[in-house]
Amino acid sequence: MASMNISLPDPMRDYVQDRIDSGQYASASDYVRDLIRRDRGGIENEERWLRDLDGSIAQSLAEMAAGGGVDLDAACDAVLIELATTDGQHRS
Incomplete structure (x- = not known):
């Protein structure tokens, strides 16, 4: 197995050591x-x-x-019309 040395700022090194001390990891x-x-x-x-x-x-x-799907503009227009119709019915 090859080895590699890394440098960490103290807070990161301390965090890794805390994880080791808690038993979550055996080593760095x-x-x-x-x-x-x-x-x-x-x-x-x-x-x-x-x-x-x-x-x-x-x-x-x-x-x-292939001609499938729905045109987005048409679908949005239909929803807006439905909302306008429904909104008008609830305010009566």
Whole structure:
């Protein structure tokens, strides 16, 4: 296993030491390894989310190109008309 030296400001070093003293980690190396695993997992989750989003956008664009979907302006106009009609009925 390779070693790496890092420098931390005193408050950060104290925080790591507190985590070790509380029994959450066996050593500073254990703490850093856990942080790296969590960071890698977060990056993988973000990449997966972006791929899923890209797929969803592509699917939506394909549906729109095939004549599916709803025109946003028309949908908003319909909602505004409904709100105006409903609002007028409640004030009577």
